[in-house]
Amino acid sequence: MERLQLTWHRITHWEYWPFWLIYYPMFPVWLYYSIKARSIFYFNAANPGMKNGGMAMISKKEIYDMIPDQYIPKTIFFPENESVDTALERILASEIGFPFIAKPNIGMKSFGVEKIHDKEAFQKYVAWSPSDFLVQELIPYSKEVGIFYVRKPDEEIGKITGIVSKEFLSVTGDGKQSILELIKANPRSHFQLKALQNKFGDTLQSVLKMGEEFILVPYGSHTRGAKFVDISNKINTDLVNAIDEVCQRIQGFHYGRLDVLYHSFEDLSKGKNFSIIEINGAGGEATHIYDPEHSLFWAWKEVARHWGMLCEISMLNHQNGHPYLSFKDGRTMLKESGALQAKLKMA
Numbered sequence: 001m002e003r004l005q006l007t008w009h010r011i012t013h014w015e016y017w018p019f020w021l022i023y024y025p026m027f028p029v030w031l032y033y034s035i036k037a038r039s040i041f042y043f044n045a046a047n048p049g050m051k052n053g054g055m056a057m058i059s060k061k062e063i064y065d066m067i068p069d070q071y072i073p074k075t076i077f078f079p080e081n082e083s084v085d086t087a088l089e090r091i092l093a094s095e096i097g098f099p100f101i102a103k104p105n106i107g108m109k110s111f112g113v114e115k116i117h118d119k120e121a122f123q124k125y126v127a128w129s130p131s132d133f134l135v136q137e138l139i140p141y142s143k144e145v146g147i148f149y150v151r152k153p154d155e156e157i158g159k160i161t162g163i164v165s166k167e168f169l170s171v172t173g174d175g176k177q178s179i180l181e182l183i184k185a186n187p188r189s190h191f192q193l194k195a196l197q198n199k200f201g202d203t204l205q206s207v208l209k210m211g212e213e214f215i216l217v218p219y220g221s222h223t224r225g226a227k228f229v230d231i232s233n234k235i236n237t238d239l240v241n242a243i244d245e246v247c248q249r250i251q252g253f254h255y256g257r258l259d260v261l262y263h264s265f266e267d268l269s270k271g272k273n274f275s276i277i278e279i280n281g282a283g284g285e286a287t288h289i290y291d292p293e294h295s296l297f298w299a300w301k302e303v304a305r306h307w308g309m310l311c312e313i314s315m316l317n318h319q320n321g322h323p324y325l326s327f328k329d330g331r332t333m334l335k336e337s338g339a340l341q342a343k344l345k346m347a
Contacts, residue, residue, distance in 0.1 A: 002184070009187040014296040015222070016191065022296070029304050033311040037318070041330035043282035045314040045322040049252020052325065053314075054281010056337040060105050060134055063279050066250050071276045073136040077105065080133075084126045087135075088119065096137045104344060105132040108337070110221035111344040130343050139275045141261040144168075144220035145231070145268075146287045148257045149247050150309050153316050158244045158254075160235050161306065164288040166220025167227040173208020180204040189216060192225045220259065222290055230291035234265060242271035250279070254313050257284035282310060 010016040034040040044053040049066060051058040061077045076094055078087050091100070102125050103113040112129070115138070116122050125133075144166040151158025169189055171182035183189040183196060183204070196216055197204065208214055217224045247253055257280045263273035286306045289299035318324060325333070 006187060006190060013292065015290045015292060026300060026303060029307060033307055037311050037315050039324035040327065041325035042314040043310055044325035045317040046255045046310055047253050047281040048317055048322045049250065050281045052333055054256055055283040057106060057333050060103070060107070067276060067279065068249055071246055073139050073275055073277065076135045078133050078135065080129065080131055084123050087126065088122065091135055096135060100138055101136045103134050104129070105134055106340060107344060108341055109223045110219050113219055115218055139261045139277065141263050141273065141275065144259065144261050146257050146259050147243055148286050149243055151247065151254050152313055153254060153320060158247060160240050160243060162232045162286050162288040163234060165229045165231045167229060168215055168220065169217040169225030170213050170215045173210060173212040175210040176207065178205050178207050179214060188225055188227060192217065222287065228287055228290040230288040230294065232288055236269055239269040242269060245271065255310055256281040257287065
């Protein structure tokens with residue numbers, strides 16, 4: 001019965017549908033813009049400063065190197081073959097202490113992003129990691145948003161086209177039910193049950209006090225259970241100016257989503273007390289579409305709107321001498337991205 005109920009919930013709530021089912025019906029829209037740009041891989045020109053325009057297979061380390069240091073967490077790159085002991089020495093020497101965040105250098109959908117609490121957990125992560133990875137200091141802010149930024153190459157100031165607030169996956173105690181029972185009571189967390197059992201084990205049998213919150217996944221990832229809420233109504237002039245000031249300092253960046261941890265929305269709007277944890281270029285989704293209150297038709301309309309801006313920016317940059325990706329290179333990129341995703345899932 002539980003499986004049937006979950007299946008029905010997934011069917012009737014499009015936010016849980018697989019990526020291909022949401023986007024394949026929009027292929028004619030992409031084809032239209034491809035014909036307009038005269039290239040199916042026109043996105044490469046959108047962000048000349050990023051490999052593949054930031055669509056896929058780009059090093060996160062390369063992205064962080066483009067952003068002024070004051071806006072990002074302290075970050076260290078580790079090659080796949082580096083020993084645990086050597087890696088730990090470098091981490092401690094950099095004054096990054098436990099706990100910290102580890103993530104694949106080239107990744108997607110938060111696969112492989114983990115909060116590391118001690119040496120044993122780090123040893124397990126290094127043994128698991130199928131590729132180069134990064135270690136970052138833990139940012140003290142507990143709120144996260146995704147801010148979509150767009151600026152044409154001839155514009156003096158860019159604009160924010162959408163903001164999503166990310167509510168981390170959690171349960172709240174009632175003094176009676178175990179964490180496991182609370183997880184099963186909500187389809188959003190129940191979908192993550194297997195991963196949560198692997199992570200927490202017997203801890204899920206614990207009973208929380210009335211009103212006590214237990215964070216199950218401390219990352220704003222929709223694929224890992226976070227609830228996305230569209231707060232685009234909060235876009236204001238101060239916020240646009242603050243984000244534009246940052247993005248103008250990132251050479252060759254015109255289109256994409258900034259994932260930001262912050263203290264308060266008021267501070268964020270003033271350009272204070274925030275940290276950029278990811279920048280997604282041409283491949284970044286306008287993730288405010290995943291608000292459960294939005295219909296699939298509204299989401300399709302919003303995706304088409306952003307693809308239109310992506311195409312326009314790409315064409316303008318192309319006119320200024322920035323190349324599109326060749327069909328051969330574009331196909332290779334997609335194959336490599338698919339292989340990496342499968343590798344990260346299986347690791």
